[in-house]
Amino acid sequence: xxxxxxxxxxxxxSAPDAIARxxxxxxxxxxxxxxxxxxxxxxxxAMSVFNRLLVGTLPLVPRFIVGRVAAxxxxxxxxxxxxxxxxxxxRQGAMATVDLLGEEVSERDKALAAVDEYLRVFAAIQExxxxxxxxxxxxxxxxxxxxxxxxxxxxxxxAAARARGNFVRIDMEDSSCTDATLRIYRELQARxxxxxxxxxxxxxxxxxxxxxxxxxxxxxxxxxxxxVESRRIAxxxxxxxxxxxxxxxxxxxxxxxxxxxxxxxxxxxxxATALIDRHGLRRDRYEFxxxxxxxxxxxxxxxxxxxxxxxxxxxxxDWYPYSIRRLRENPEVARHVLRALVARR
Ligand code: FAD
Numbered sequence: 001x002x003x004x005x006x007x008x009x010x011x012x013x014s015a016p017d018a019i020a021r022x023x024x025x026x027x028x029x030x031x032x033x034x035x036x037x038x039x040x041x042x043x044x045x046a047m048s049v050f051n052r053l054l055v056g057t058l059p060l061v062p063r064f065i066v067g068r069v070a071a072x073x074x075x076x077x078x079x080x081x082x083x084x085x086x087x088x089x090x091r092q093g094a095m096a097t098v099d100l101l102g103e104e105v106s107e108r109d110k111a112l113a114a115v116d117e118y119l120r121v122f123a124a125i126q127e128x129x130x131x132x133x134x135x136x137x138x139x140x141x142x143x144x145x146x147x148x149x150x151x152x153x154x155x156x157x158x159a160a161a162r163a164r165g166n167f168v169r170i171d172m173e174d175s176s177c178t179d180a181t182l183r184i185y186r187e188l189q190a191r192x193x194x195x196x197x198x199x200x201x202x203x204x205x206x207x208x209x210x211x212x213x214x215x216x217x218x219x220x221x222x223x224x225x226x227x228v229e230s231r232r233i234a235x236x237x238x239x240x241x242x243x244x245x246x247x248x249x250x251x252x253x254x255x256x257x258x259x260x261x262x263x264x265x266x267x268x269x270x271x272a273t274a275l276i277d278r279h280g281l282r283r284d285r286y287e288f289x290x291x292x293x294x295x296x297x298x299x300x301x302x303x304x305x306x307x308x309x310x311x312x313x314x315x316x317x318d319w320y321p322y323s324i325r326r327l328r329e330n331p332e333v334a335r336h337v338l339r340a341l342v343a344r345r
Contacts, residue, residue: 050334058324061337068340069333070323072293074101075315079117082315083124085292086132093303094311095287096132097169098125101316102140111142111153118157126164133167135312138181151184158192167219169260172198174227175234178205186214193217196260200225201245202234210251221260221289222249226325246271253279253286260310262289264298273307283308291326 054061075085086096098121105111118134125132134157141153154170161168170185172178185197196219199206203225213220224241225234235241245268252259253275261272269288276286287308290299302309314322327333 050338051331054334054337055328058327058333063320065337065340066320066323066327068343069336070319070327073291073314073323073326074319075292075313077315077317077319079120079124079315082121082313083128083130085313085315086125086130087128089311089313090131092300094299094309096130096311096313097135097289098132099135099137099171099312099314100140101314101322102318103137103173103321104139104144105142106144108142108145108149111140111145111149114140115153115156119160122160122164122166125166132313133169133310134161135169135171137171137173138177138184139173143177143180147180147184150180151187154184154195155188155191158188158195162192162194167194167196169196169219169221170198172200172223172225175203175229178203182209189214189217196220196258198223198262199248200234201248202229202236202241204233204235206244206248207251210248210255210257213257215255215257219258219260220252221262222252223262223289224265226329242268242271246275250275253281259286260289261286262312264290264295266298269298269302273305276307293326 058066075082082098086098089096100114100117100121102110102114105114118136121134124130125134136154136157138150138154141157142150154168158168170181172181182197185195189195189197197213198221199209201222201224203209210220222245224245235244242265245263249259249261249272261268263269263272272288283306287310288302289310289312291312292314299309299311327336330336
């Protein structure tokens with residue numbers, strides 16, 4: 001990693017004029033897309049080698065660099081920041097789901113503070129008339145403290161959402177959480193009726209999970225999956241994961257589940273629209289979902305084609321783990337890190 005940073009810094013030092021021509025940060029807080037303007041970048045192989053080196057060693061990149069490069073993926077530190085971004089997304093024709101950043105909490109007080117914050121989020125969404133629901137992570141709400149404690153916290157959040165006519169999406173975390181997440185989802189969905197869950201196309205178990213989910217009123221976000229999992233339980237091939245995504249989506253549609261199709265992969269967006277057409281799904285029977293700061297152009301294309309689309313809007317002070325996951329997926333992470341390094345000089 002130090003070698004990667006050093007190599008990148010050396011390139012920066014050897015090409016100051018060219019680097020001065022780099023554009024400002026290409027995506028703003030609402031994820032406006034990058035303009036293909038003049039820029040100096042090491043092309044092709046060299047860049048992909050830098051990307052691979054950096055992705056493998058991102059946890060060693062200084063925090064201020066991570067913060068600077070990942071700013072596009074996070075609305076800001078406060079609820080007010082998130083609400084401002086949601087209002088702007090609504091103006092652009094997109095719905096939103098607000099996520100309070102934080103995970104792997106080991107103290108009850110922190111989990112309870114997160115519950116209180118979510119109650120404020122629902123109140124603010126309703127007071128401002130915003131089109132947004134909420135996404136939660138069970139390890140922020142105490143899953144690793146105690147499953148029963150976590151379930152009670154989720155129940156409080158779901159009840160507050162229901163009182164305000166809103167909806168709670170339970171994000172799916174790494175495989176150590178999958179069974180408990182599905183258990184809590186089933187129990188609370190049966191009780192409250194306003195929860196949704198997430199299935200990950202890279203997991204080998206996902207087609208079975210689709211078949212076993214209670215169908216009545218089910219709302220499932222389907223994504224590829226972001227955590228590092230063993231090959232024993234997760235598909236690893238890029239095309240294999242795509243194929244499993246399409247199979248899972250078709251099964252969800254066939255069983256009458258409301259699918260939230262979460263991807264920036266143009267191939268999957270095209271495959272999903274073909275399935276939607278083939279099954280004659282009404283526009284209010286599915287939605288696309290994308291992350292803040294990723295591919296606004298695709299977002300605009302899908303909205304212009306008449307699809308409903310929701311943007312995931314994370315906010316909060318605990319931005320680091322989420323940002324590292326997003327940077328790992330950015331195909332141009334080395335260029336952005338290089339730019340952040342140069343801007344620091
Ligand atoms: P990819 O092949 O990864 O990306 C397709 C293209 O999108 C890339 O070539 C690139 O051009 C662009 N792109 C993708 N990511 C970035 C990035 N960070 N920066 C810049 N460009 C990028 N995963 C979970 O495990 N659990 C969850 O609960 C979960 N919730 C999600 C919610 C939403 C709304 C979305 C959109 C994703 C969620 N994910 C979740 C993450 C998901 O699993 C994938 O890791 C992520 O969406 C990337 O997969 P992709 O389908 O976009 O395909």
